[in-house]
Amino acid sequence: MDLMNLSLSLAIAALLAVVLAAGCAGILLSPGENSTPAPPDGAVILPAPRPESSTSVEEALRERRSVRAYAEVPLALADVGQVLWAAQGVTDDRGYRTAPSAGALYPLEVYVVAGNVVDLEPGVYHYRPGDHLLARVGGGDRRADLRAAAADQAPVGEAPATLVIAAVPERTTRKYGDRGIRYVAMEAGHAAENVYLQAEALDLSTVAIGAFDDDRVREVLMLPENMTPLYLMPVGRPVPGNG
Numbered sequence: 001m002d003l004m005n006l007s008l009s010l011a012i013a014a015l016l017a018v019v020l021a022a023g024c025a026g027i028l029l030s031p032g033e034n035s036t037p038a039p040p041d042g043a044v045i046l047p048a049p050r051p052e053s054s055t056s057v058e059e060a061l062r063e064r065r066s067v068r069a070y071a072e073v074p075l076a077l078a079d080v081g082q083v084l085w086a087a088q089g090v091t092d093d094r095g096y097r098t099a100p101s102a103g104a105l106y107p108l109e110v111y112v113v114a115g116n117v118v119d120l121e122p123g124v125y126h127y128r129p130g131d132h133l134l135a136r137v138g139g140g141d142r143r144a145d146l147r148a149a150a151a152d153q154a155p156v157g158e159a160p161a162t163l164v165i166a167a168v169p170e171r172t173t174r175k176y177g178d179r180g181i182r183y184v185a186m187e188a189g190h191a192a193e194n195v196y197l198q199a200e201a202l203d204l205s206t207v208a209i210g211a212f213d214d215d216r217v218r219e220v221l222m223l224p225e226n227m228t229p230l231y232l233m234p235v236g237r238p239v240p241g242n243g
């Protein structure tokens with residue numbers, strides 16, 4: 001082996017040693033813009049979403065109603081996870097979700113303000129679609145605070161949990177300009193209707209609420225300034241006769 005080939009072989013061996021060492025240390029790959037970060041400490045792994053139910057799409061469409069009174073019973077964690085999956089769950093290995101998105105840019109972020117959910121401590125949680133988990137944002141039952149931010153609407157304070165559909169509009173407007181704002185609003189509507197239909201299939205109820213103080217909702221959820229709340233959707237078991 002001549003000197004040049006020997007030097008090249010040594011260089012390759014040294015590079016491989018560095019790569020292997022980095023891999024063993026868990027730093028081989030640096031997260032990119034589209035990477036899914038590691039689950040945070042204390043994350044709540046949700047039960048896997050169910051792929052089917054005994055309720056047809058047609059039946060769910062026919063029976064879907066806005067309901068503002070809920071029975072005083074807790075929600076199952078699996079039901080919370082199923083409703084979150086319906087709103088923004090990942091449906092294939094390309095990252096596509098349950099609701100359509102202009103340019104597959106996915107500006108929506110979904111939060112849960114939980115107060116009475118089995119196996120879930122009261123608090124504010126951020127749904128991570130790629131991992132189907134909840135990352136805790138803050139502890140404590142914040143339902144009363146969220147109700148106050150929503151013009152004191154009773155369902156927000158009385159439901160076992162409320163979904164908050166928010167958006168980072170810049171994810172869409174940086175490609176589509178001002179018209180992207182319209183696309184974000186459309187997408188929020190798609191996700192909200194998915195929540196309605198999934199709730200119906202689970203014998204749950206919800207209502208889409210748009211009357212609230214944006215800044216106060218941001219404060220309750222500790223949202224960043226570039227994120228805009230669009231919907232509050234209380235979820236619970238319906239009180240008989242209040243559909």
